[in-house]
Amino acid sequence: ADHPGDGPHDLTPHVLRVLDALGIDALMPIGGDDTLSYALRMHEEGVPVIAIPKTMDNDVHGTDYCIGFSTAVTRGVEFIHNLRTSTGSHERIAVVELFGRYSGETSLITGYLAGVDRALISEVPFDVDRLAALIMEDKAANPSNYAMITVSEGATIEGGEMHLTGEADAYGHRKLGGIGRETGELLKERTGVNIIFQEVAYLMRSGRPDSLDLMVATNYAVMAADLALDGSSGRMVALRSGVYTDVPVSVTGEGVKRVDVDELYDVDEYRPKVRHVLGKPMFLY
Numbered sequence: 001a002d003h004p005g006d007g008p009h010d011l012t013p014h015v016l017r018v019l020d021a022l023g024i025d026a027l028m029p030i031g032g033d034d035t036l037s038y039a040l041r042m043h044e045e046g047v048p049v050i051a052i053p054k055t056m057d058n059d060v061h062g063t064d065y066c067i068g069f070s071t072a073v074t075r076g077v078e079f080i081h082n083l084r085t086s087t088g089s090h091e092r093i094a095v096v097e098l099f100g101r102y103s104g105e106t107s108l109i110t111g112y113l114a115g116v117d118r119a120l121i122s123e124v125p126f127d128v129d130r131l132a133a134l135i136m137e138d139k140a141a142n143p144s145n146y147a148m149i150t151v152s153e154g155a156t157i158e159g160g161e162m163h164l165t166g167e168a169d170a171y172g173h174r175k176l177g178g179i180g181r182e183t184g185e186l187l188k189e190r191t192g193v194n195i196i197f198q199e200v201a202y203l204m205r206s207g208r209p210d211s212l213d214l215m216v217a218t219n220y221a222v223m224a225a226d227l228a229l230d231g232s233s234g235r236m237v238a239l240r241s242g243v244y245t246d247v248p249v250s251v252t253g254e255g256v257k258r259v260d261v262d263e264l265y266d267v268d269e270y271r272p273k274v275r276h277v278l279g280k281p282m283f284l285y
Contacts, residue, residue: 016045026228030054032066036236036252043234043249050224051236051249054217056205059103059258062251063238064283067220069106070212072099072204076110079200080148087196088144093135093187094196097180099204100152102256106204108264109283111150112272118147120183122154123259124267128183131270132190139193151180219244241281260285 019027026048029039032055043049053060056072076098087094096116100106104121111119117138120126131149138147156179184195209217220237223244227235235246259265263285266273274284 012041012045015042016047019047026050026233028052028224028228030067032057033060033252033256036060036249039236040234040249040253048228048231048233049235049249050227050232051252052220052224053236053238053252056106057100057103058105058283059101059256060252061254061257062236062247063240063257064242064281065216065239067213067217068205068209070216071207071209072106073110073113074210075204075207076106076150076200077114079198079203080110080114080116080150083196083198084146084148087148088146090194090196091139091145092194092196093139093146093184093191094148094198095151095180095184095187096148097151097153097197097199097201099201101154103258104152104155105259107150107152107155108259108272112274114148114150116148116150118149118270119272120149120151120155120270121259121261121265122152122156123261124265124270125156125158126270127158128186129190131183132187134270135187136191136193149183151183153179155179155183157182157186 027042028050029035029042030052032053036051036053039049039051052067053063054067056066056068058066058069060066080096083094083096098106098110100122102122104123107119107121118131118135135147135149139145180199181197184197187193188195216239223237223246227237227246234249236249236252238245238247261267264273277284
C-alpha cells in the first residue's frame with residue numbers, strides 16, 4: 001500500500017481492499033485493547049467483525065476473562081515457588097517482576113496464589129522506605145529468613161513515573177520494564193540484604209496453555225463462529241460472572257479494566273486483601 005512519508009499513517013483503505021479481494025466473510029480479531037479498538041474501526045467500516053479478548057494482563061473492559069491470563073498466572077506461581085529454594089537457602093529478598101502495564105492483576109493474583117509477602121501493583125504507587133520496613137518484618141518472621149515480592153511492570157514509586165524504554169509501537173506505547181530491578185536496588189540500599197531480582201517476562205506467555213485457558217479459548221472460538229454464522233457483527237465474546245456471553249465491541253473503548261483496589265488490595269501493607277468471597281465472581285471482581 002502507498003503511504004506518505006514516515007510516521008503513523010492510516011492503512012484502513014488498503015485493509016478493506018485486501019479483505020474484499022480475499023472474499024473474507026467475517027473478521028475475528030483477537031488481542032488486547034489496541035487490537036480491539038481497530039476491530040471496532042473495521043465494524044464501523046462495514047466489515048462483519050466478531051472480536052475475541054486475548055491478553056495475559058486480563059484488562060479488556062467488558063469481560064471478566066481474557067485468553068492468556070490463567071496461563072500467565074500459572075507460570076508466575078510456578079516460577080516463584082521454584083525461586084524459593086535459592087532465596088531461602090541464601091536468606092535473601094526476592095523481587096519478581098511480572099507483566100502488567102495498567103492493571104496489576106497478574107501481580108496481585110500471582111502473589112495471592114503463590115503466597116508472597118508483598119505484591120506491588122500498577123494501580124497503587126508505593127513508598128520504598130515503608131516497603132523496606134515491611135519486607136524486613138516478613139523476613140524476620142520467616143523461619144527460613146527470606147522474603148518475596150511481586151512487582152507489576154507498570155508499578156511506580158510514589159512521586160515517580162513508569163519505566164519506559166525503546167521506541168513507541170503503532171499505538172504509541174513504549175516498552176515497560178525496570179521497576180523491579182530498581183526496587184531491588186533501593187531495598188538493598190535500605191536493608192543491607194542481598195536481593196535476587198528476576199523478570200519473568202515472556203516466560204509468562206510461552207509454551208502450552210493451561211487447562212483453563214484451553215477451555216475458555218475453545219469455547220470463545222465456538223461462540224465466535226456461532227455469532228458469525230448467525231450474521232452478527234460488532235460483538236465481542238466474553239465471560240461475565242462465570243457465564244459465556246457477548247457484548248458490543250465498543251465497550252472495549254470505555255476504559256481499561258483495573259484491580260478493584262478497595263475490595264482486593266491493602267494499600268498500607270502492599271498485599272492482597274481477599275475477604276468474604278461468598279457470592280463473588282470466580283476471579284473476585
